[in-house]
Amino acid sequence: MNFYPTERIALFIDGANLYAAAKSLSFDIDYKRLLALFRSKAQLVRALYYTALAEDQEYSSIRPLIDWLDYNGYTMVTKPTKEFIDATGRRKIKGNMDIELAVDAMELADHLDHFVLFSGDGDFRSLVEALQHKGKRVSVVSTLATNPPMVADELRRQADQFIDLANLQNEIGRDPADRAPREQRRRQEPEPLDEFEPEDLIET
Numbered sequence: 001m002n003f004y005p006t007e008r009i010a011l012f013i014d015g016a017n018l019y020a021a022a023k024s025l026s027f028d029i030d031y032k033r034l035l036a037l038f039r040s041k042a043q044l045v046r047a048l049y050y051t052a053l054a055e056d057q058e059y060s061s062i063r064p065l066i067d068w069l070d071y072n073g074y075t076m077v078t079k080p081t082k083e084f085i086d087a088t089g090r091r092k093i094k095g096n097m098d099i100e101l102a103v104d105a106m107e108l109a110d111h112l113d114h115f116v117l118f119s120g121d122g123d124f125r126s127l128v129e130a131l132q133h134k135g136k137r138v139s140v141v142s143t144l145a146t147n148p149p150m151v152a153d154e155l156r157r158q159a160d161q162f163i164d165l166a167n168l169q170n171e172i173g174r175d176p177a178d179r180a181p182r183e184q185r186r187r188q189e190p191e192p193l194d195e196f197e198p199e200d201l202i203e204t
Contacts, residue, residue, distance in 0.1 A: 001139070011046070012104070013074075014121060017120060049076055115139070119140070119141075128140070137161070
């Protein structure tokens with residue numbers, strides 16, 4: 001990874017997209033380690049995490065994660081999902097956060113030198129280009145190590161730097177040895193917030 005110690009950076013995390021990429025690589029992200037990694041590389045100004053929530057549910061398994069992130073250095077950006085019926089009569093849930101992420105990125109552009117986008121969504125190519133026109137560097141974090149790749153080719157080509165999530169596993173992944181004890185405890189007690197693993201993230 002190419003970062004300069006003096007540059008101001010921010011993380012823009014497409015929560016559903018990052019979760020899907022990590023799941024496809026068969027590892028769980030340790031969000032505390034992720035934050036520490038980028039703090040060690042440059043001047044981390046902000047880490048924003050974007051996700052949609054199904055507010056009509058009494059309990060969503062993503063809520064403990066959101067609460068934990070909110071108290072541990074992340075800025076949470078959420079909105080309720082929308083339910084609709086498609087042309088075939090199927091019930092669909094929509095929870096796209098692309099607009100919110102893009103607006104925040106442009107608003108913060110004058111205060112940052114380097115944007116780190118955790119998403120492989122090709123829709124962000126235009127945002128990356130717009131930030132580059134403002135003289136900013138943009139890194140994209142996703143993966144090519146899956147079949148098919150999780151990152152759109154046009155987004156990877158537009159980015160100043162592509163960081164494969166697979167190469168970060170040793171630095172930001174949870175210790176697999178911790179998983180078995182957690183699985184056993186789940187059957188006996190509520191999951192503590194700092195050990196929550198999101199399993200029901202809404203993908204868009």
